[in-house]
Amino acid sequence: MEILGVDIGGSGIKGAVVDTKTGELKTERLRLKTPQPATPEAVAETLKELVEQIGWKGPVACGFPARVIHGVVYTAANIDKSWINTKVEELFSKTLGSEVYVANDADVAGLAEMHFGAGRDYQQGTQVLFLTIGTGIGSALFLNGKLYANTELGHLKFHGDSAERYCSDSARERYELKWKEFGERFNEYLTYVEFLLQPDVIILGGGASKKFDKYSECFTVKTKVIPAETLNMAGIIGAAMYGELRMKEAQKAKKK
Ligand code: BGC
Numbered sequence: 076m077e078i079l080g081v082d083i084g085g086s087g088i089k090g091a092v093v094d095t096k097t098g099e100l101k102t103e104r105l106r107l108k109t110p111q112p113a114t115p116e117a118v119a120e121t122l123k124e125l126v127e128q129i130g131w132k133g134p135v136a137c138g139f140p141a142r143v144i145h146g147v148v149y150t151a152a153n154i155d156k157s158w159i160n161t162k163v164e165e166l167f168s169k170t171l172g173s174e175v176y177v178a179n180d181a182d183v184a185g186l187a188e189m190h191f192g193a194g195r196d197y198q199q200g201t202q203v204l205f206l207t208i209g210t211g212i213g214s215a216l217f218l219n220g221k222l223y224a225n226t227e228l229g230h231l232k233f234h235g236d237s238a239e240r241y242c243s244d245s246a247r248e249r250y251e252l253k254w255k256e257f258g259e260r261f262n263e264y265l266t267y268v269e270f271l272l273q274p275d276v277i278i279l280g281g282g283a284s285k286k287f288d289k290y291s292e293c294f295t296v297k298t299k300v301i302p303a304e305t306l307n308m309a310g311i312i313g314a315a316m317y318g319e320l321r322m323k324e325a326q327k328a329k330k331k
Pocket of ligand 1: 229
């Protein structure tokens with residue numbers, strides 16, 4: 076199936092048409108600047124522009140940096156506060172005049188990584204924790220290859236604040252940490268999530284995963300920790316995969 080996958084982030088809105096079977100991009104990746112302030116209406120208009128520039132008439136699915144449950148946004152850690160309680164699927168669908176599916180950005184990137192990346196060998200009988208290290212820390216938990224959505228483990232309380240304030244990539248920049256110092260901080264966080272979940276493997280994605288070799292030597296957790304393979308395409312590919320899942324569910328529901 077071909078679906079336009081869109082990765083909505085704090086600085087850019089990126090999209091491409093994806094063949095969900097192969098994970099291949101069927102169009103070039105297009106990036107538009109996230110409007111400022113990034114209110115729901117402004118982002119919806121930029122999404123419309125992206126779809127028009129790509130010239131796409133088919134289904135659209137987006138990854139979004141917040142907890143999104145049944146089409147409604149419930150958190151706004153690194154996005155405009157006006158997003159809280161926004162019916163994002165309804166808003167985007169109305170603006171585009173066609174069905175749009177929306178889910179948490181780390182959850183959809185995790186779908187891509189589990190299918191086409193480092194998670195492909197960890198399916199039935201395993202518990203995989205996928206973490207993205209960027210402006211925030213995103214998380215996606217997979218039990219037997221199935222997503223347990225909206226876990227938001229970047230918001231675990233840590234050193235008196237949320238973990239992502241302590242050891243995301245933006246925290247590394249804010250505190251001007253050397254890679255080794257960042258690695259030590261992130262290792263503290265990994266030790267905590269390992270204690271909570273005991274996963275079989277932890278996959279690190281997001282911007283900082285490209286520098287994995289600069290800090291991974293600091294990790295002392297027993298759990299195997301590996302870098303993601305799909306990197307900055309994961310958000311787009313995963314969004315399309317999520318759209319396909321939702322369309323299949325809708326078809327099943329119709330048949331009943
Ligand atoms: C948000 C998550 C998101 C993560 C990565 C966090 O601040 O709360 O929903 O997945 O950043 O973008």
